[in-house]
Amino acid sequence: MPDPAQTDKKCVIIGAGPAGLTAAWELCKADVPAIVFEKDNIVGGISRTVEYKGFRYDIGGHRFFTKVESVNKWWWEILSKEFIERPRMSRIYYADKFFDYPLKPANALFGLGIFEAIRCGLSYVTAQVAPTKPEMNLEDWVSNRFGTRLYQIFFKTYTEKVWGMPCTEISADWAAQRIKNLNLMTAVKNALFGSGKGKVVTTLIESFHYPRLGPGMMWERVAELLTEKGLPPRMELDVVRITHDGKRVVSLTVRGKDGVEHVETGTDFISTMPVRELVHALDPAPPNAVLEAADRLNYRDFLTVGLIIDKEEIFPDNWIYIHSPHVKVGRIQNFRSWSPFMIPDAKKNSIGLEYFVNEGDEIWNASDPDLIELGKRECEKLGLFKAADVSDGVVIRMPKAYPVYDKIYKNALQTIRDYLTTLPNIHLVGRNGQHRYNNQDHSMVTAMLAAENVCGADHDVWAVNVDEEYHEEVSEKEKRGQELTHGKRGGGDRLVPRRLDETDRLMGALREAFARYDAVALGGSIGILLGGSLFLATALLLLRGGVMVGKNLALLANYFLGYEISWAGAFLGLLEAGGFGFIFGFMLAKAINGTIALHEHALVRRLEVSATLDAIDEERQ
Amino acid sequence: MTDPLTERVREPGQAEWDVIQAAIARLRASVMAVVFGLCGGVGLFVATAWLLLRGGLMVGRTLSLLGNFFPGYSVTWGGALVGFVYGSLLGAAIGFAFAWLYNMIADLRDKD
16 A cells, blocks of 8 residues: 555545544544535534533434444544443333333233233234235235234334335335344244254344443544644535546535635545535536436435423433324434433433434424424323423434435436446545445444545445344344454445335236236145035034935035045045046136236237337327 | 336336236135125025025925034025025135135245
């Protein structure tokens, strides 16, 4: 690797979140001047801590837990004395009761009460006997494994709050990946008998480290270190344009609140700004296909209503999931449980009500006082505390908190990445920088690699965490101390649901409309029923006994050779009627399938004609 | 404007048609139970009622043999109602079992 100090390198970094500041500090350590531009007035990005009247608010809750040793080391180098160890506790709050998270069947069924438990049990049995097939969406997938009732209570509402779309519109493959190998029976077995000796048990972390004054403390400290080195992050400067010459990016133009523009040149550029905005800031503008691809990237936004309450204790959890469909709040953070140092008054408490929203929707656009009132009302409705207990409140909006993984994002992102390979000195890192649902540690890893690339290394920043397990899961083996290799720097990409699109729905409808009957299954089922029925009827008459037993039923011997009202005849009847039923069902299926094929063929022909006529019409216009 | 299906036909999309053609129908057990139950119950009621309306000396001698399997059933108006209940229950059970068996076999074969 060349010595960067000897190469007149200068890096311009867009964004003072975890990725931007990590890259800046890594470059600083390598003697490469790095200038950070941030459009907000606070550092830390989504990992910031917002202070209001001495109360500190963490946006979304950030546990400092990672499988990546280099990140862990980094955190401790920056904030060693300021870390406190906190127990993890988070539960589901539903119908005025707390339920364990992740769900434990015994806890869930006892907590719901006897009638609801019976209802859940019955719906589970129904789902096992007659599951919905094919499983097209999340609702089908979860209901088939847990029963409709448990799905409604513990999956539907929260998932819809977070992702802002009905579960019937979320692809089933997300659940299949996210809730691997788990169903109610397995869960009950595991609860009663354990999951088997020698098997690796995945579990959720039990404790984590946390900066005394919230995650923002980490990034405020990094900003201070950069300032001490003479490279303070430049705040409240919005990106106006990123100028390039077709081969390299040459400068960044930013504009302050006073409207004054400033141009910064550099040899390398690291961007953590949303990809959509980055593409539109490029000057000259990229081809239309790239601009259109950028417009296809979507985001989910986030809003926290912070409430100061005149009560010392509300609940012991770090946060609770709100499954009630009667309120809009999705999660409630309890900041005293995160760190008591975030609450300046020992007699008060502070919570953060999290609303998952879309920028510009009704909640996002509501005024701060209205949102605080909404938060107070909803907490009272949930039975957590009275609205009168709230002495103050604050609203914190976080646009583009989550990149949306819909069906089109992958192709759109690939188009943009392909284009950006023509500008090799711009490096995309971080959550929004890569349009990837990275956690804080993943974002930092991408920044570390990008910083090394600026110094001459050749890492593939996009290869970080692609195939790893979900970040929060840690096996017993790993808990005993086995770490991931430094080279891999894994940690796990988060799985995000994909919305079913028009094509999925169309394919589903077509598959249902033109589904063929399985001839063997139809023959088999009719055969079993027919053979079984004749056997039972014969057996019943034999058991009843009499002088002329089964005189009429014995007439079936006209069709089933050798059949008679005797035990041997019952078995012979079972075989012969079964065989007859199988042949009948098999042929019936073939006949139905043939008819379906004819209809399908006719439809295709009709559509071909219609498509040809459309094409002729278009030619004429 | 063309609809998505037309668009699909215009673009070859053979792979998608292959997927559609490979789809295996599933039977809804609840629907089959209702349909078979109705057929069984109404069928036996109508058969009994028809014989009663036609009348005669030895009315429904053969059909009344069902009493061997359905205790209480006979070719009378009361028996027709009893037959309706038996026919419905047995039909529903057969319908449900039929769909369940079919889906189970189809699933097993699908896994292979």
